[in-house]
Amino acid sequence: xxxxxxxxxxxxxxxxxxxxxxxxxxxxxxxxxxxxxxxxxxxxxxxxxxxxxxxxxxxxxxxxxxxxxxxxxxxxxxxxxxxxxxxxxxxxxxxxxxxxxxxxxxxxxxxxxxxxxxxxxxxxxxxxxxxxxxxxxxxxxxxxxxxxxxxxxxxxxxxxxxxxxxxxxxxxxxxxxxxxxxxxxxxxxxxxxxxxxxxxxxxxxxxxxxxxxxxxxxxxxxxxxxxxxxxxxxxxxxxxxxxxxxxxxxxxxxxxxxxxxxxxxxxxxxxxxxxxxxxxxxxxxxxxxxxxxxxxxxxxxxxxxxxxxxxxxxxxx
Amino acid sequence: xxxxxxxxxxxxxxxxxxxxxxxxxxxxxxxxxxxxxxxxxxxxxxxxxxxxxxxxxxxxxxxxxxxxxxxxxxxxxxxxxxxxxxxxxxxxxxxxxxxxxxxxxxxxxxxxxxxxxxxxxxxxxxxxxxxxxxxxxxxxxxxxxxxxxxxxxxxxxxxxxxxxxxxxxxxxxxxxxxxxxxxxxxxxxxxxxxxxxxxxxxxxxxxxxxxxxxxxxxxxxxxxxxxxxxxxxxxxxxxxxxxxxxxxxxxxxxxxxxxxxxxxxxxxxxxxxxxxxxxxxxxxxxxxxx
Numbered sequence: 001x002x003x004x005x006x007x008x009x010x011x012x013x014x015x016x017x018x019x020x021x022x023x024x025x026x027x028x029x030x031x032x033x034x035x036x037x038x039x040x041x042x043x044x045x046x047x048x049x050x051x052x053x054x055x056x057x058x059x060x061x062x063x064x065x066x067x068x069x070x071x072x073x074x075x076x077x078x079x080x081x082x083x084x085x086x087x088x089x090x091x092x093x094x095x096x097x098x099x100x101x102x103x104x105x106x107x108x109x110x111x112x113x114x115x116x117x118x119x120x121x122x123x124x125x126x127x128x129x130x131x132x133x134x135x136x137x138x139x140x141x142x143x144x145x146x147x148x149x150x151x152x153x154x155x156x157x158x159x160x161x162x163x164x165x166x167x168x169x170x171x172x173x174x175x176x177x178x179x180x181x182x183x184x185x186x187x188x189x190x191x192x193x194x195x196x197x198x199x200x201x202x203x204x205x206x207x208x209x210x211x212x213x214x215x216x217x218x219x220x221x222x223x224x225x226x227x228x229x230x231x232x233x234x235x236x237x238x239x240x241x242x243x244x245x246x247x248x249x250x251x252x253x254x255x256x257x258x259x260x261x262x263x264x265x266x267x268x269x270x271x272x273x274x275x276x277x278x279x280x281x282x283x284x285x286x287x288x289x290x291x292x293x294x295x296x297x298x299x300x301x302x303x304x305x306x307x308x309x310x311x312x313x314x315x316x317x
Numbered sequence: 318x319x320x321x322x323x324x325x326x327x328x329x330x331x332x333x334x335x336x337x338x339x340x341x342x343x344x345x346x347x348x349x350x351x352x353x354x355x356x357x358x359x360x361x362x363x364x365x366x367x368x369x370x371x372x373x374x375x376x377x378x379x380x381x382x383x384x385x386x387x388x389x390x391x392x393x394x395x396x397x398x399x400x401x402x403x404x405x406x407x408x409x410x411x412x413x414x415x416x417x418x419x420x421x422x423x424x425x426x427x428x429x430x431x432x433x434x435x436x437x438x439x440x441x442x443x444x445x446x447x448x449x450x451x452x453x454x455x456x457x458x459x460x461x462x463x464x465x466x467x468x469x470x471x472x473x474x475x476x477x478x479x480x481x482x483x484x485x486x487x488x489x490x491x492x493x494x495x496x497x498x499x500x501x502x503x504x505x506x507x508x509x510x511x512x513x514x515x516x517x518x519x520x521x522x523x524x525x526x527x528x529x530x531x532x533x534x535x536x537x538x539x540x541x542x543x544x545x546x547x548x549x550x551x552x553x554x555x556x557x558x559x560x561x562x563x564x565x566x567x568x569x570x571x572x573x574x575x576x577x578x579x580x581x582x583x584x585x586x587x588x589x590x591x592x593x594x595x596x597x598x599x600x601x602x603x604x605x606x607x
Contacts, residue, residue: 024435027433027434027435028434028435028436030434031432031433031434031435033428033432033511033512033513034428034432034434034437034512035428035434037424037425037427037428037432037512037516038424038425038428038429038440040421040424040425041421041422041424041425041480041481041486042425042440044421044477044478044480044481045444045447045481045483047462047481048452048455048459048462048477048478048481049447049452049455049481049483050443050447051458051462052455052456052457052458052459052462053450053454053455055458055461056454056455056457056458059458066460113344113347116340116343116344117344119332119337119340120344126593126594128344128348129593129597130586130589130590130593131348131351131352132347132348132351133589134351134352134355134582134586134589135351135354135355137537137582137585137586137589138355138578138581138582138585138586139540139541139557139578139581139582139585140541140557140561140578140581141354141355141358141578141581141582142354143574143578144354144355144357144358144361144575144578145354147357147361147571147575148354148357153372153373154369154370154371154372154374155374156357156374156376159372159373159374160373162373163373190350190351190354193351195484195534195600198596198597198600199600199603199604201597201600202597202598202599202600202601202603203600203601203604205597205601206601216331220331221331222331222333222336223331223332223333223336225331226331235604236604237603237604237605237606238600238603238604240604240605240606241603241604241605244448244449244605245448247449248448248449248450248451249451251451252451252453254453274453277453277454277457281456281457282457282546287457287458290457291457291458294454294455294457295454297450297454298450298454301449301450301451301454302446302449302450305449
């Protein structure tokens with residue numbers, strides 16, 4: 001303590017004479033404890049989040065197979081991905097369809113339900129929030145959808161359709177390629193009211209009440225106008241955070257799809273980039289190729305986040 | 318009706334009866350959609366075998382039975398590794414990972430939110446960017462890191478990466494920034510308190526909702542942790558993994574399967590019910606500025 005004080009006093013003589021680098025160094029030394037507090041988290045974070053991203057960028061340029069020393073093959077993996085791998089192109093198409101639907105829809109539903117829930121009394125609010133949020137935290141409860149849409153007559157939906165006379169033989173929902181995509185999208189949406197939903201619920205509750213009164217004086221006539229011109233602009237930070245969460249999870253629904261329709265899905269109709277990555281990285285151990293897949297997916301996620309951030313920053317302007 | 322609401326909400330201006338009605342209608346319809354699968358899981362878990370396989374299937378149970386749950390536990394007792402071991406593994410992993418994540422995130426969040434040091438902007442931006450991609454894309458090279466650190470096939474393979482999860486740090490930092498006034502910290506610093514003391518005695522009590530929320534998020538993730546590709550030993554595998562092995566057994570196990578899902582979902586839901594208000598309070602400062 002005393003040591004740092006004298007050091008500080010010595011330097012205080014010439015603060016404006018310090019160069020930028022010197023000043024930074026001085027500030028860094030003064031705040032040593034800040035770095036100490038950061039260190040444990042950032043060491044682990046670097047090892048398991050930052051390093052892997054950089055590493056897979058590098059490995060994607062090689063033919064690493066975990067056994068032999070990798071050869072540098074440059075863009076070969078990427079060329080193979082986009083020109084030679086038909087299944088990868090199917091996966092890209094499916095991922096984009098899947099993300100383009102689940103991302104925005106889950107975002108808008110979260111926002112809409114959070115807004116509606118905010119209109120309820122506090123007790124009801126807590127209950128309804130729980131009902132909407134529960135599917136996203138309940139582990140593998142989405143497996144019940146295989147019972148609801150099971151391909152025999154014991155599946156609820158088939159039983160209902162047979163009873164009411166719409167069909168005479170059960171529909172094979174999870175093997176018929178025209179039903180699979182819509183079904184997994186519905187299930188994914190069902191589990192998607194998660195972190196962003198909670199963020200919106202909270203966002204609605206902290207909007208400054210006096211703004212509403214002022215708005216009413218200024219001639220706001222109904223709740224739609226109120227939402228558009230008062231509530232949403234003041235929740236912009238939550239909307240931004242919610243968008244990031246929604247996009248990130250819309251690219252990561254691989255596990256649910258596998259649980260519902262198996263891997264590989266019939267005719268690859270629900271094969272996503274996540275599955276392709278798992279196939280090459282986790283089963284064939286073609287790490288170079290898998291890293292190229294991961295890199296493509298990484299840039300797709302970051303890219304769509306950037307685009308959405310740009311778009312959202314225009315809301316209310 | 319509307320007068321009452323003015324008292325309760327302070328802002329029940331511009332509320333039409335038709336609007337209230339349609340909002341409640343929409344919430345009811347979607348609420349049923351959200352809740353029905355959860356409800357049906359519970360009903361399936363309580364159905365005896367003859368009700369599980371009857372046509373047409375019933376939406377309710379006539380003779381509720383606990384047999385599916387007892388079946389689940391007797392199936393468990395036939396497993397090669399004692400079943401209590403799987404439960405211990407999941408509890409141990411969840412407890413250690415959650416504790417570590419909360420501790421490390423709190424230290425780092427305090428530093429980023431309340432100490433002005435060079436580099437804090439860059440370090441926080443990295444966290445924000447990391448929220449923008451799913452960490453599974455980073456997963457494939459983790460095997461290399463883990464084998465270098467001799468972490469493969471140990472508890473650490475799951476616990477350590479969980480400690481460095483960035484969502485918790487993000488939420489905590491945002492919450493500290495909005496709910497801990499700088500003036501309090503300044504006067505404590507003038508009184509000669511160390512940063513460490515300030516964090517423990519002043520800041521942590523003030524941000525209780527934030528670390529409670531972090532406990533819940535971290536716990537939920539770890540509790541549902543299934544098979545990890547970095548763990549091969551049967552005696553280190555988790556409860557969800559063991560359950561998923563049991564329930565892939567076909568017709569005879571349909572009831573046990575539903576029972577296992579109920580067992581798995583009860584814990585996270587209860588935890589959320591108890592702490593909902595804290596979670597909402599924390600999430601109110603989750604916003605991202607551009």
